[in-house]
Amino acid sequence: xxxxxxxxxxxxxxxxxxxxxxxxxxxxxxxxxxxxxxxxxxxxxxxxxxxxxxxxxxxxxxxxxxxxxxxxxxxxxxxxxxxxxxxxxxxxxxxxxxxxxxxxxxxxxxxxxxxxxxxxxxxxxxxxxxxxxxxxxxxxxxxxxxxxxxxxxxxxxxxxxxxxxxxxxxxxxxxxxxxxxxxxxxxxxxxxxxxxxxxxxxxxxxxxxxxxxxxxxxxxxxxxxxxxxxxxxxxxxxxxxxxxxxxxxxxxxxxxxxxxxxxxxxxxxxxxxxxxxxxxxxxxxxxxxxxxxxxxxxxxxxxxxxxxxxxxxxxxxxxxxxxxxxxxxxxxxxxxxxxxxxxxxxxxxxxxxxxxxxxxxxxxxxxxxxxxxxxxxxxxxxxxxxxxxxxxxxxxxxxxxxxxx
Amino acid sequence: xxxxxxxxxxxxxxxxxxxxxxxxxxxxxxxxxxxxxxxxxxxxxxxxxxxxxxxxxxxxxxxxxxxxxxxxxxxxxxxxxxxxxxxxxxxxxxxxxxxxxxxxxxxxxxxxxxxxxxxxxxxxxxxxxxxxxxxxxxxxxxxxxxxxxxxxxxxxxxxxxxxxxxxxxxxxxxxxxxxxxxxxxxxxxxxxxxxxxxxxxxxxxxxxxxxxxxxxxxxxxxxxxxxxxxxxxxxxxxxxxxxxxxxxxxxxxxxxxxxxxxxxxxxxxxxxxxxxxxxxxxxxxxxxxxxxxxxxxxxxxxxxxxxxxxxxxxxxxxxxxxxxxxxxxxxxxxxxxxxxxxxxxxxxxxxxxxxxxxxxxxxxxxxxxxxxxxxxxxxxxxxxxxxxxxxxxxxxxxxxxxxxx
Numbered sequence: 001x002x003x004x005x006x007x008x009x010x011x012x013x014x015x016x017x018x019x020x021x022x023x024x025x026x027x028x029x030x031x032x033x034x035x036x037x038x039x040x041x042x043x044x045x046x047x048x049x050x051x052x053x054x055x056x057x058x059x060x061x062x063x064x065x066x067x068x069x070x071x072x073x074x075x076x077x078x079x080x081x082x083x084x085x086x087x088x089x090x091x092x093x094x095x096x097x098x099x100x101x102x103x104x105x106x107x108x109x110x111x112x113x114x115x116x117x118x119x120x121x122x123x124x125x126x127x128x129x130x131x132x133x134x135x136x137x138x139x140x141x142x143x144x145x146x147x148x149x150x151x152x153x154x155x156x157x158x159x160x161x162x163x164x165x166x167x168x169x170x171x172x173x174x175x176x177x178x179x180x181x182x183x184x185x186x187x188x189x190x191x192x193x194x195x196x197x198x199x200x201x202x203x204x205x206x207x208x209x210x211x212x213x214x215x216x217x218x219x220x221x222x223x224x225x226x227x228x229x230x231x232x233x234x235x236x237x238x239x240x241x242x243x244x245x246x247x248x249x250x251x252x253x254x255x256x257x258x259x260x261x262x263x264x265x266x267x268x269x270x271x272x273x274x275x276x277x278x279x280x281x282x283x284x285x286x287x288x289x290x291x292x293x294x295x296x297x298x299x300x301x302x303x304x305x306x307x308x309x310x311x312x313x314x315x316x317x318x319x320x321x322x323x324x325x326x327x328x329x330x331x332x333x334x335x336x337x338x339x340x341x342x343x344x345x346x347x348x349x350x351x352x353x354x355x356x357x358x359x360x361x362x363x364x365x366x367x368x369x370x371x372x373x374x375x376x377x378x379x380x381x382x383x384x385x386x387x388x389x390x391x392x393x394x395x396x397x398x399x400x401x402x403x404x405x
Numbered sequence: 406x407x408x409x410x411x412x413x414x415x416x417x418x419x420x421x422x423x424x425x426x427x428x429x430x431x432x433x434x435x436x437x438x439x440x441x442x443x444x445x446x447x448x449x450x451x452x453x454x455x456x457x458x459x460x461x462x463x464x465x466x467x468x469x470x471x472x473x474x475x476x477x478x479x480x481x482x483x484x485x486x487x488x489x490x491x492x493x494x495x496x497x498x499x500x501x502x503x504x505x506x507x508x509x510x511x512x513x514x515x516x517x518x519x520x521x522x523x524x525x526x527x528x529x530x531x532x533x534x535x536x537x538x539x540x541x542x543x544x545x546x547x548x549x550x551x552x553x554x555x556x557x558x559x560x561x562x563x564x565x566x567x568x569x570x571x572x573x574x575x576x577x578x579x580x581x582x583x584x585x586x587x588x589x590x591x592x593x594x595x596x597x598x599x600x601x602x603x604x605x606x607x608x609x610x611x612x613x614x615x616x617x618x619x620x621x622x623x624x625x626x627x628x629x630x631x632x633x634x635x636x637x638x639x640x641x642x643x644x645x646x647x648x649x650x651x652x653x654x655x656x657x658x659x660x661x662x663x664x665x666x667x668x669x670x671x672x673x674x675x676x677x678x679x680x681x682x683x684x685x686x687x688x689x690x691x692x693x694x695x696x697x698x699x700x701x702x703x704x705x706x707x708x709x710x711x712x713x714x715x716x717x718x719x720x721x722x723x724x725x726x727x728x729x730x731x732x733x734x735x736x737x738x739x740x741x742x743x744x745x746x747x748x749x750x751x752x753x754x755x756x757x758x759x760x761x762x763x764x765x766x767x768x769x770x771x772x773x774x775x776x777x778x779x780x781x782x783x784x785x786x787x788x789x790x791x792x793x794x795x796x797x798x799x800x801x802x803x804x805x806x807x808x809x810x
Contacts, residue, residue: 114560115559115560115561120643141642143576143639143641146583146584147576147584147638147639149639149642149643149646150646151556151557151645151646152556152557152650153557154520154557154730155519155520155560156519156520156732156733156736157608157730157731165608165609166729168728168729169727169728169729170727170728171548171551178551179548179551179552179680181681203562203568203570203652204570204571204809205809227728230728233548234548234552234554235643235644236546236548237546237554237640237644238525238554238556238640238644238645239556239640239643239644239645240556240643241554241556242724242727242728242730243728245557245725245728245730246729246730247608247729272583273583275576275584276586277586319647320647320650322574322575322647323573323574323575323632323635323647323648323650323651324570324571324573324574324651325559325561325562325647325650325651326561327561328561331561404609404611404729
């Protein structure tokens with residue numbers, strides 16, 4: 001089993017089998033690209049420059065986008081280089097000057113987000129929401145098992161973990177009379193997994209399911225904060241808008257697909273035949289066995305199994321481009337809320353509290369149906385990495401500030 | 406009345422009262438910013454450099470975004486400078502080396518699009534579509550008169566007028582059985598007016614109706630090509646996705662709000678009270694009296710009056726940010742399809758042909774319900790400018806290529 005000479009605590013999110021890429025700002029200094037190892041971040045631009053590494057101009061860029069655009073060969077070669085330097089003791093003196101304790105750096109938004117798309121691909125979640133919101137109709141719409149339902153979100157308000165935000169205000173439906181205006185009364189989370197596009201495609205040319213890994217570099221955790229009351233009022237007929245656009249938080253580290261090969265798994269078998277453009281090679285599926293933990297104010301609320309998701313990210317990408325739409329470097333697309341079948345596996349408070357009818361009791365004795373001001377929500381996750389070593393995703397966290405007065 | 410020494414034919418879209426900003430590439434040369442006057446484009450970066458103008462670094466940038474970000478004072482001062490140079494004969498020799506006949510340049514996408522939002526703000530259009538698609542329900546949803554319904558579209562597929570595109574393929578609903586896959590059978594246009602954001606806002610701080618002109622620089626024509634059959638199947642419950650994301654065409658010239666002051670008009674009076682954050686100052690409304698012409702293969706199909714739009718761009722901006730969402734330089738938001746009350750005033754073929762039940766007969770004897778391969782759709786428009794001189798918007802044009810085989 002490969003080990004790093006950099007100390008890596010047991011259970012760390014960032015063993016040498018992971019090597020996620022992000023962006024950091026040391027206490028004194030400018031933003032720069034970084035790779036996480038144990039409880040440290042490597043300044044990869046400076047390291048590449050000092051070792052005369054080929055990809056130095058990509059790694060010394062102020063954002064991840066040029067590296068993302070470079071494609072799988074460069075991704076693989078940089079990964080091989082870092083694996084060598086961080087595993088072979090003889091490189092210690094060359095690397096050590098470029099190591100920063102994670103506790104002493106700020107983590108920044110790792111890439112410039114081009115377009116942001118949000119899917120709705122967990123059958124448990126879609127069924128739960130349908131049951132809650134439309135109790136007298138079949139919970140899934142007729143299209144749901146034929147295509148990965150999705151929509152565009154606001155790219156400009158995708159922010160890195162830790163970015164605080166105010167409770168959104170907006171139009172709230174009232175049972176008697178016109179809508180009122182004020183702070184959302186049903187502020188919620190959406191526990192999701194996001195996919196980061198590196199290599200762009202041409203307008204008019206779809207990306208087949210089998211080309212997923214030629215375009216997508218890696219994976220982040222996503223919390224697509226949602227105001228359920230605003231959403232219920234605004235969403236017909238064109239979908240969610242202000243209920244989601246106020247903030248989307250992502251984890252600061254992009255975990256490469258290369259680190260998740262051992263986590264690949266077949267998605268659930270569907271009971272509806274998929275059209276050819278949505279069929280995966282059953283021998284090489286792109287389901288991913290990632291377990292996500294949801295914590296509220298430090299208390300574990302839920303564990304959501306991403307492996308239960310009905311549509312894989314390869315199918316989502318094929319669908320998103322089948323009409324000829326092109327993708328760009330920095331595009332982010334997310335799975336939709338991940339919920340498992342059991343009540344301890346729900347990825348939203350809408351489901352955990354069943355729309356407020358079953359409030360959650362926290363260890364401090366307080367109850368929650370939706371989020372209160374001051375609440376902190378943290379997503380973390382684990383997957384199986386190479387050699388059976390678990391890899392993690394860092395954390396995707398956010399705190400609710402009171403609404404504007 | 407102000408005149409330019411540059412010849413401007415009667416009826417030109419680009420008298421000196423207009424001065425729209427775009428981006429051109431001369432036959433031999435790189436892309437650069439330009440301002441249209443008559444049938445010429447001024448290379449404003451080179452002109453600024455040769456006359457030692459202040460804003461030279463903004464005007465010599467390769468895209469419009471830095472100029473857009475500079476804000477109303479800079480916009481006004483550059484406009485004043487250009488007005489002086491193009492109206493005063495004594496500047497002729499300084500300007501002439503930087504004039505290019507429009508026939509000899511390519512026009513490029515004028516700005517990098519950040520987020521793209523599409524509204525649905527024409528009451529006639531929303532009523533027509535509701536009547537066609539949901540004949541047994543009230544045509545307008547209960548929310549429609551309380552808020553400007555809108556959604557996010559795909560920024561990466563916003564392209565300049567003239568960009569050809571393939572007819573999109575996708576899942577089409579079938580009356581008996583599962584959906585089929587193939588080229589859209591109901592390819593349509595959406596005739597819209599778009600607004601280009603210059604000055605960004607802070608996350609968490611709404612932009613009031615009264616600050617519209619502090620943020621928005623100008624106006625383009627938008628054709629948000631739509632596949633009605635794909636849309637009908639995919640849109641529930643999260644809204645349109647692939648039915649719109651394959652291409653959105655915009656006109657190459659951004660007409661400044663400064664050129665449209667004489668076109669300002671009060672929007673239709675609503676019969677439902679607006680919440681305070683959506684109320685305009687009745688003395689300074691941001692409705693705009695713009696008449697849009699829709700042509701198919703050179704034949705005038707429709708004239709759509711933008712002044713009939715229920716929600717103004719100032720109200721749309723206030724709504725889009727009231728939840729705390731921020732805006733960025735290069736954001737584009739469009740009105741939604743503009744339709745007037747009469748049948749000659751519809752902004753989509755869905756309405757013109759009433760969903761195929763009343764096909765249009767063209768002068769060549771052929772009929773159209775929706776678009777055929779090879780069809781060319783052209784939007785042009787006129788508004789009243791200063792001194793009563795009409796200003797135009799150039800054209801927003803696109804040709805349908807056959808679907809991928």
